[in-house]
Amino acid sequence: MVSKGRRLLAAMILAGLGPVAPHLAADNCDIDRGARLFAKCAMCHPRDETGVSGAGPNLAGIIGRTIADADGFPYSVAMSGMDGIWTPERLDAFLAAPMAYIPGTTMGFGGLRNPADRENLLCYLASEQ
Amino acid sequence: MSGNRDLPPHPDDQGRPLDHNRRRLLQAVGAIVSAAAAPSLHASIPAGNTADGGGYDAIVIGGGFAGITAARDLSLRGFRVLILEARPRLGGRTFTTRFANHDLDLGGTWIGNSQPFVWSERMRYGVDVVESAAVAASQAIWMDDGERITGSLAQYAEIYEPAANHFYAPAREFIPRAYQPLFKEEFGNLDQISAADAIANLGLPAVQRDLLYSFAAINGHSFASESSYLDQLRWFALGNYHLWNLWDNLSRYRLAGGTKALIDRMAADSNAEVRLGTPVAHVKQSAAGATVTTLRGEELQARAVVVAVPLNCLADIEFSPAISEVKLSESRRRHTGSGTKVYAKTAGKQPVFMGHGTQQMPLCFAWTEYDDPDSQLLCGFGASPELLDVNDDRAVASAFARYQPSVTVEESVSYDWNIDPYSKGTWCMYRPGTLTGSLTELQRPEGHVFFAGADIANGWRGFIDGAIESGATVAQQVTQHIAI
Numbered sequence: 001m002v003s004k005g006r007r008l009l010a011a012m013i014l015a016g017l018g019p020v021a022p023h024l025a026a027d028n029c030d031i032d033r034g035a036r037l038f039a040k041c042a043m044c045h046p047r048d049e050t051g052v053s054g055a056g057p058n059l060a061g062i063i064g065r066t067i068a069d070a071d072g073f074p075y076s077v078a079m080s081g082m083d084g085i086w087t088p089e090r091l092d093a094f095l096a097a098p099m100a101y102i103p104g105t106t107m108g109f110g111g112l113r114n115p116a117d118r119e120n121l122l123c124y125l126a127s128e129q
Numbered sequence: 130m131s132g133n134r135d136l137p138p139h140p141d142d143q144g145r146p147l148d149h150n151r152r153r154l155l156q157a158v159g160a161i162v163s164a165a166a167a168p169s170l171h172a173s174i175p176a177g178n179t180a181d182g183g184g185y186d187a188i189v190i191g192g193g194f195a196g197i198t199a200a201r202d203l204s205l206r207g208f209r210v211l212i213l214e215a216r217p218r219l220g221g222r223t224f225t226t227r228f229a230n231h232d233l234d235l236g237g238t239w240i241g242n243s244q245p246f247v248w249s250e251r252m253r254y255g256v257d258v259v260e261s262a263a264v265a266a267s268q269a270i271w272m273d274d275g276e277r278i279t280g281s282l283a284q285y286a287e288i289y290e291p292a293a294n295h296f297y298a299p300a301r302e303f304i305p306r307a308y309q310p311l312f313k314e315e316f317g318n319l320d321q322i323s324a325a326d327a328i329a330n331l332g333l334p335a336v337q338r339d340l341l342y343s344f345a346a347i348n349g350h351s352f353a354s355e356s357s358y359l360d361q362l363r364w365f366a367l368g369n370y371h372l373w374n375l376w377d378n379l380s381r382y383r384l385a386g387g388t389k390a391l392i393d394r395m396a397a398d399s400n401a402e403v404r405l406g407t408p409v410a411h412v413k414q415s416a417a418g419a420t421v422t423t424l425r426g427e428e429l430q431a432r433a434v435v436v437a438v439p440l441n442c443l444a445d446i447e448f449s450p451a452i453s454e455v456k457l458s459e460s461r462r463r464h465t466g467s468g469t470k471v472y473a474k475t476a477g478k479q480p481v482f483m484g485h486g487t488q489q490m491p492l493c494f495a496w497t498e499y500d501d502p503d504s505q506l507l508c509g510f511g512a513s514p515e516l517l518d519v520n521d522d523r524a525v526a527s528a529f530a531r532y533q534p535s536v537t538v539e540e541s542v543s544y545d546w547n548i549d550p551y552s553k554g555t556w557c558m559y560r561p562g563t564l565t566g567s568l569t570e571l572q573r574p575e576g577h578v579f580f581a582g583a584d585i586a587n588g589w590r591g592f593i594d595g596a597i598e599s600g601a602t603v604a605q606q607v608t609q610h611i612a613i
Contacts, residue, residue, distance in 0.1 A: 039540045040520060043226045043235060055218045055226075074217050074406020077424065099548060106216070108549030110520055117521070 034124025037117055040109070047129060056107065062086050063126050078104025091125070092118050184430035185211045187607055188421050189401070189437055190409050190446070193221020194237075194247075194593050195581040196437035197392055198600030199607070201399035206608060210401035211429065213421065215408035215551045219396055222439065222552050222583070223593065225387030228542050229474045229506055231499055232387035235544035236470075237556065237593050241378025243369055244594035246601065247391075254394040257385040262505070263483045263496035264381050270484040270532050273336040277531070282483065289485065292337035293344060293372050296328060297365035304359075304366035308588040310564060316359055320565040324361045325353035339487050346488035346512040348379075349558040350468040353488060357561040367589055378589075380496075388593065408551075412436070413449040414576045432611045433577050435603055440464055440571070440584035441553035448578065455570040456580070459563060464584060466555035466591065469511040471519045471543040473529050475504050475536055484532035491517035491528035504539070519543035557584035557591035572599075577610070579603045 038047070044056030051058050057070035067082040067090075068075045079102060084090075094101045095118050097111045112118050189200045192214030204210040218224070223237040240247045240258070251258065269285035271278050303319060306312045319327075324345035328338060342353045348364060349356030368375025384391050396403065411422040418432040436443065443452075444460035451457070471492070484495040492509035499506035507529050511517045518524045519541075526538035546552045559568075571585045581603040586595025 036540045037522070039228060040542055043224075043228070043542055043544065053217070055216065055224070106550055108545045108552075110514070110518070110545045110548055112520055113518060114521060114523075 029123035030120045031123050031127055033117075034120035034122070034127075037112070037121045038124050041121075044107075049129065059125065060129055063088060063091065063122070076104055076106040078102050079106075088122050088126075091122060095121065184418070184432070185209050186431065186611055187211075187433045187435060188213060188419075188429060188431040189435040190412075190421070191215075191221060191437035191439075191582070192219040192396075192403065192405070193437065193439075193582070194223065194388075194392060194395075194596035195583060195600035195603075196221070196435065197395050197399065198250075198597045199435045199437060199581050199604045200401035201395050202601055202604035203607060204400035205398070206604075208608075208611065210399075211431070212401050212403045213407045213409055213423065213429075214403065214405050217406045219403070219405070220389065220392055221596075222546060222556065223388035223392065224544060225389035226542075228472065229499070229501070229504070229540075231506065232389070233472060233506075233542070234383070234387050235472075235542070236546060237388060238383055239378075239380050240382055240384065240593060242382075243367065243374060243378045244589050244592065246588075246597035247592075247594040250395065250597060251384060251391055254391060254398075256391050256394065258382040259385050260381055261383065261496070261498055262481050262500040263498065266481050266483040266497065268480040268482040270482055271336075271340060272486050272490070277534075285483070285485070288337060289340050289344075290372060292331075292333055292341050295331055295333065296341050296344075297362060297370075297372070300362040300365035301370050304363050307363065307366035307369075310363055310587060311568065316565060319362065320357050320359035321561050322358050323354045323561055324349065324356045324358050327358040327361075328353060340485055343486055343488045343490075343493040346468070347494045347510045350466040350510070350512070350555045351558075352512050355465040355560060356558045357564055360559040360564050363564075363590075409446055411447045411449070412578060414578060419577045431577075433579060433607045435579045435581050435607060437581040437600065437603075439552050439554065439582060440557060442551060443580075445550070448575075452575050452578070453570060453573075455567050459567050459571060462560065462563075463554055464557040464563075464591075465560055466557055467513065467547050468555060469509075469514055469517055469519050469543065470555070471509050471511075471517070471525055471528075471541055472498070473507045473509070473525055473536075473538040473541040475507060476539050477537060478503070478505055479533045479536055481505075482532065486531065488512045489516070490531055491524070492531070495529055495532045507533075507536070507538075514545075514547060519545070559590075574606060574610075579607055579610075 044054060045059045046052060046054050047059040049060060051060060051071060053070050053073045057073040064085055066085050068079045095112050098105050098107050098109055186208035187203050187210045189196045189210060189212045192212050196212060197219060200210045200212045224235045225232050226235060242248050266282055269280050269282045271285055303313050303316055304310060325342060328341045345353035345356060345361055348361060364375060368378055408424040409421055410424045412434055413420045418430060419434045421429045421434060440460055441463045444457045481497040481500050486493050492511045495507060495509035497505050498508040509529060517528050522538060522541050525541040529536050529538060546555045572580060581599045583591055583596035586599045588598055589595040
């Protein structure tokens with residue numbers, strides 16, 4: 001699992017991100033578990049090089065991307081109003097409680113309460129597609 | 130078809146006098162139908178519409194089955210129709226996605242052949258049906274005072290069926306016409322008491338009582354104490370007063386390719402313009418029609434507006450003048466549908482089963498929906514999100530393990546209809562008092578504004594069938610409103 005943790009770190013470095021929350025930099029994240037957890041996201045979100053969105057925006061390369069930048073996707077007013085990029089910390093906070101982190105988001109997802117789940121999912125999101 | 134000779138004579142041919150308005154309507158519709166058959170659909174805009182593109186005959190708010198039906202029917206009559214859908218997809222509280230190599234429906238899923246509106250649509254468009262694996266379950270699982278019991282479906286039915294028939298006993302007397310729920314007019318206290326009250330009064334042994342609480346919970350998608358007994362009784366009438374026929378209409382047939390296969394065909398058949406990702410903020414009426422203002426501030430004009438949003442979301446749109454207080458208060462009160470639905474993909478296989486638990490369990494019902502070669506997809510329903518975090522795979526696994534203790538869950542998926550701002554709930558069943566006190570008012574048009582949706586249907590309310598019934602009914606109302 002060491003390489004997977006390094007891959008996440010590498011992705012964050014490539015994205016030009018600063019210090020990351022300690023648990024996100026952990027070397028022991030389980031990318032296979034993350035891939036299975038992504039099934040929940042994949043109900044709405046494509047994640048591929050086409051960049052085409054579905055019921056949710058395409059998540060290809062989401063870590064380091066500008067928030068609400070998927071071409072043509074009708075984001076909520078709340079999401080459109082967010083500045084900056086998706087850092088691992090922000091994604092972690094968002095995925096823990098989406099409607100608390102961005103009140104007014106229209107994403108119909110209650111959140112992943114388990115920190116280990118979020119860590120594994122972020123690990124998967126940082127991996128190559 | 131070999132011509133029209135099998136069709137009943139047109140009412141005109143029977144020498145009935147037509148009143149003036151009716152005659153004008155028929156003339157108008159006849160002209161529209163002729164125009165719609167012309168090669169250019171753009172030439173089919175009926176007289177009276179603004180041909181400069183500045184206005185619509187009808188704007189339909191909401192692109193679920195009700196809205197799509199209304200928009201299709203109106204546009205095929207030649208009216209210029211715009212659908213405004215808040216989400217980036219059509220379907221409303223139906224949503225077909227891909228999971229484990231299946232077209233999986235996260236919302237409304239099953240239809241039945243006692244559901245005339247959806248069955249007709251799926252036959253018209255040639256959408257096949259497939260059956261839930263649990264129809265041929267080799268194992269029934271139920272609970273007796275906290276103990277898990279397994280047996281055959283016949284053994285389970287010996288306990289459950291007489292209890293359910295006892296629960297439904299007043300249905301024939303009080304709901305003699307399934308599609309006219311208020312036909313009887315006098316209902317005693319049946320709409321004032323909850324399903325739980327009724328069950329408690331039956332004096333059944335605990336095992337049967339608990340099965341009924343759970344059955345009422347899955348049907349109302351909330352605890353049995355939340356739903357009106359009378360509204361529960363309606364389902365038995367809709368199922369032709371036969372328990373297993375009711376079940377066949379609740380959980381036997383799925384649409385091949387999912388509900389998306391049908392709604393996509395209906396939308397493709399429509400000439401309505403569709404704008405996705407366009408929530409509506411405001412509907413303002415004037416003498417000639419209405420102005421619809423989107424959340425992003427765009428103003429759109431129409432002669433009529435069809436509000437085809439879930440009941441629970443109605444109060445989130447601002448109307449000027451205000452719509453009736455009954456509509457607003459029922460919207461804020463919310464219908465009972467607020468539970469959970471979750472699918473789990475297993476590693477390896479268990480017997481194909483149908484599980485009927487208690488309403489306090491994380492999942493009050495669970496069964497095998499897809500029986501694949503090396504794994505299965507289980508489907509479960511729970512009375513409340515408080516009982517199960519549907520996004521926690523471990524919690525979901527242990528919820529299914531209450532039915533199949535040795536099951537291994539690899540992945541699970543669900544959709545949080547309760548927190549989605551464009552549904553704010555699941556399917557509709559009414560709380561005590563709403564059916565007799567508010568249904569008629571919920572259906573009543575106000576000026577140029579018409580109301581449609583599964584949540585205010587007369588028949589299979591809360592179902593895809595009811596959405597289509599309501600959308601088609603309102604399309605008729607709007608046709609009369611703007612053609613005369």
